[in-house]
Amino acid sequence: MKTIRLTTAQALIKFLNQQYVEFDGEEEKFVKGIFTIFGHGNVLGLGQALEEDPGDMEVYQGRNEQGMAHAAVAFAKQKHRKQIMACTSSVGPGAANMVTAAATASANNIPVLLLPGDTFATRQPDPVLQQIEHTHDLTLTTNDAFRAVSKYWDRVNRPEQLMTAMINAMRVLTDPADTGAVTIALPQDVQGEVYDFPEYFFKKRVHRIERRVPTESDLRDAVELIKGKKKPIILCGGGVRYSEAADSLKRFAKKFNIPYGETQAGKSAIESFHAYNLGGIGVTGNLAANLIAKEADLVIGVGTRYSDFTTASKQLFQNPEVDFLTINVSEYHANKLDAVKIVADAKLALTALELELEKIAYRSGYTREIESAKDAWKAELNRLHQVRYKDERFKPEVAGHLDEVLPEFVETYHSCLTQTEVIGQINKLIDEDAIIIGAAGSLPGDLQRMWESRRPNTYHMEYGYSCMGYEISGALGVKLAEPDKEVYAMVGDGSYLMLHSELVTSIQEGKKVNVLLFDNASFGCINNLQMENGMGSFGTEFRYRNPETGQLDGGLIKMDFAQSAAGYGVKTYKASTLEELRAAIEDAKKQTVSTLIDIKVLPKTMTGGYESWWHVGIAAVSDNPKVREAYQNKEIHLKKARKY
Numbered sequence: 001m002k003t004i005r006l007t008t009a010q011a012l013i014k015f016l017n018q019q020y021v022e023f024d025g026e027e028e029k030f031v032k033g034i035f036t037i038f039g040h041g042n043v044l045g046l047g048q049a050l051e052e053d054p055g056d057m058e059v060y061q062g063r064n065e066q067g068m069a070h071a072a073v074a075f076a077k078q079k080h081r082k083q084i085m086a087c088t089s090s091v092g093p094g095a096a097n098m099v100t101a102a103a104t105a106s107a108n109n110i111p112v113l114l115l116p117g118d119t120f121a122t123r124q125p126d127p128v129l130q131q132i133e134h135t136h137d138l139t140l141t142t143n144d145a146f147r148a149v150s151k152y153w154d155r156v157n158r159p160e161q162l163m164t165a166m167i168n169a170m171r172v173l174t175d176p177a178d179t180g181a182v183t184i185a186l187p188q189d190v191q192g193e194v195y196d197f198p199e200y201f202f203k204k205r206v207h208r209i210e211r212r213v214p215t216e217s218d219l220r221d222a223v224e225l226i227k228g229k230k231k232p233i234i235l236c237g238g239g240v241r242y243s244e245a246a247d248s249l250k251r252f253a254k255k256f257n258i259p260y261g262e263t264q265a266g267k268s269a270i271e272s273f274h275a276y277n278l279g280g281i282g283v284t285g286n287l288a289a290n291l292i293a294k295e296a297d298l299v300i301g302v303g304t305r306y307s308d309f310t311t312a313s314k315q316l317f318q319n320p321e322v323d324f325l326t327i328n329v330s331e332y333h334a335n336k337l338d339a340v341k342i343v344a345d346a347k348l349a350l351t352a353l354e355l356e357l358e359k360i361a362y363r364s365g366y367t368r369e370i371e372s373a374k375d376a377w378k379a380e381l382n383r384l385h386q387v388r389y390k391d392e393r394f395k396p397e398v399a400g401h402l403d404e405v406l407p408e409f410v411e412t413y414h415s416c417l418t419q420t421e422v423i424g425q426i427n428k429l430i431d432e433d434a435i436i437i438g439a440a441g442s443l444p445g446d447l448q449r450m451w452e453s454r455r456p457n458t459y460h461m462e463y464g465y466s467c468m469g470y471e472i473s474g475a476l477g478v479k480l481a482e483p484d485k486e487v488y489a490m491v492g493d494g495s496y497l498m499l500h501s502e503l504v505t506s507i508q509e510g511k512k513v514n515v516l517l518f519d520n521a522s523f524g525c526i527n528n529l530q531m532e533n534g535m536g537s538f539g540t541e542f543r544y545r546n547p548e549t550g551q552l553d554g555g556l557i558k559m560d561f562a563q564s565a566a567g568y569g570v571k572t573y574k575a576s577t578l579e580e581l582r583a584a585i586e587d588a589k590k591q592t593v594s595t596l597i598d599i600k601v602l603p604k605t606m607t608g609g610y611e612s613w614w615h616v617g618i619a620a621v622s623d624n625p626k627v628r629e630a631y632q633n634k635e636i637h638l639k640k641a642r643k644y
């Protein structure tokens with residue numbers, strides 16, 4: 001047996017360079033590069049290996065471990081899971097910083113390879129700097145926190161363990177049904193230990209991403225169900241994008257006259273203007289999709305996890321005759337809602353089902369309903385684009401909460417911009433093939449409802465974990481995946497403050513990202529949520545502590561975000577009128593460096609809900625009558641929802 005003498009870390013990098021995926025006959029190198037933040041826990045092991053021979057892997061320098069790992073997640077998501085990035089951190093806090101991003105990856109089923117440094121396997125120096133000592137269990141380290149958020153977890157305590165660890169890592173990273181974060185913890189001593197690895201460990205490996213074929217019996221059951229249904233609706237989930245099934249879905253919808261709503265992950269699989277595309281569905285859905293969903297007698301979920309936002313907490317589908325048919329590569333997701341299931345690849349399943357339905361000349365019973373629901377939404381969208389603040393009598397979309405705050409905001413920020421008019425302008429002005437990125441706050445709701453995707457795959461929303469701080473890191477990852485397109489991070493002031501460090505990495509790499517920052521001086525959507533449910537405004541506006549009351553109810557904190565980003569070398573703009581916004585967007589397009597537009601938008605001017613409900617925990621007893629009322633309302637809604 002031929003062997004190659006390498007350290008564990010050198011062997012790991014050599015192995016990663018030999019991994020390829022094949023999808024529909026096309027072969028591509030799987031690991032594009034590696035994000036690094038070095039510390040004592042990885043610099044002399046993995047760092048040394050990368051310095052000596054990174055192979056084809058690009059080595060990036062991150063700013064914050066969560067940020068760089070989110071960039072890696074966004075990269076893989078935009079690549080439809082066909083190519084990934086790895087991330088290496090030091091031991092302890094560096095590793096802990098990646099835990100959130102691991103969770104984001106796993107919640108969204110997006111592959112990412114995390115390589116945190118770990119405490120010494122030999123335990124000789126213990127406790128090493130940054131080691132937590134558990135007196136009941138010396139094997140526990142910070143890295144055990146990844147177990148709860150990873151789809152595969154391993155620790156390489158001896159160099160030879162690397163081989164089975166990495167073979168299993170690749171199995172999970174390339175599994176369309178159950179991919180997510182893969183964490184391989186690497187004790188810092190083991191990274192540098194030497195071993196005679198067999199040459200065959202480093203052979204070129206091509207991992208075929210198989211399209212699972214639907215079975216005849218699954219198809220038979222599905223046809224049996226569909227043929228008795230008059231008003232089906234399709235849910236277009238993220239699986240449609242990952243399976244590249246958009247054309248099949250378009251054809252299917254048209255041939256059988258079946259409309260579809262888009263989930264956050266599925267949005268922009270198909271352009272918004274396709275005749276059967278109703279747009280966003282669910283809690284953050286629009287009027288058209290939610291009206292049709294209410295009446296539907298069959299829900300055909302394609303590549304969706306049926307999250308509570310997608311199903312409006314299982315209360316959206318109110319037709320007493322409604323049944324579910326699910327097409328999913330994952331048996332687990334296909335089993336939900338007592339659905340009739342086709343456990344298969346979305347593209348193959350839709351194509352096979354099309355042939356079967358043609359045989360029975362199936363066509364839904366819709367006549368004018370699809371068009372009139374779309375027309376109703378079009379009129380409403382038009383109205384949202386025109387919402388203007390004129391004077392103090394203005395009633396925002398989310399009215400009756402903080403109406404009196406709006407004049408104070410206007411006075412402080414000298415801006416009357418509303419969030420819905422700003423979104424309308426941006427949608428009109430940016431390039432058709434530009435990609436928008438979002439994750440948390442009120443923007444994902446507004447965008448799922450209002451954003452019109454003019455080209456496929458231009459809407460990139462992380463809403464499986466809805467992690468604040470993903471937006472800017474994600475924009476960097478998307479830019480690395482699609483360097484020729486403009487990318488726009490759509491971010492609230494709260495999310496920006498939480499994490500925007502990778503903006504500096506974008507400058508360092510010469511990878512231009514554009515930040516559209518919506519400053520409403522609050523954790524706006526949470527303020528809505530609390531006030532909609534009877535609470536006052538508590539801990540969610542950005543106000544100074546008031547010496548008179550001792551509470552956070554002083555004046556608004558005025559922040560100059562443009563100035564903060566300018567300090568990094570970002571080209572910045574301020575917008576408090578539509579003219580300034582338009583000029584900034586046009587000028588930003590001409591820049592080669594990253595840009596940021598600091599847009600002051602009135603609080604409460606995001607969209608409200610359309611025909612939907614979200615199940616949130618509400619206090620069952622309270623001295624506040626409004627909270628008691630909210631609790632009663634919740635109980636009423638809950639009665640109309642499916643139990644599971």
Ligand SMILES: Cc1ncc(C[n+]2csc(CCOP(=O)(O)OP(=O)(O)O)c2C)c(N)n1
Binds near residue numbers: 468494525
């Ligand atoms: C990491 C993380 N922490 C907390 C939350 C809970 N959360 C969701 S939205 C939000 C406020 C977002 O504020 P901002 O970004 O300003 O957006 P806005 O709602 O004002 O549009 C919070 C705290 C979250 N989603 N992610």
Ligand SMILES: O=C1C[C@@H](O)[C@H](O)[C@@H](O)C1=O
Binds near residue numbers: 440466
């Ligand atoms: O708690 C939340 C409420 C949602 O409205 C928001 O978009 C999301 O980020 C969140 O975490």
Ligand SMILES: [Mg+2]
Binds near residue numbers: 522
């Ligand atoms: Mg905000």
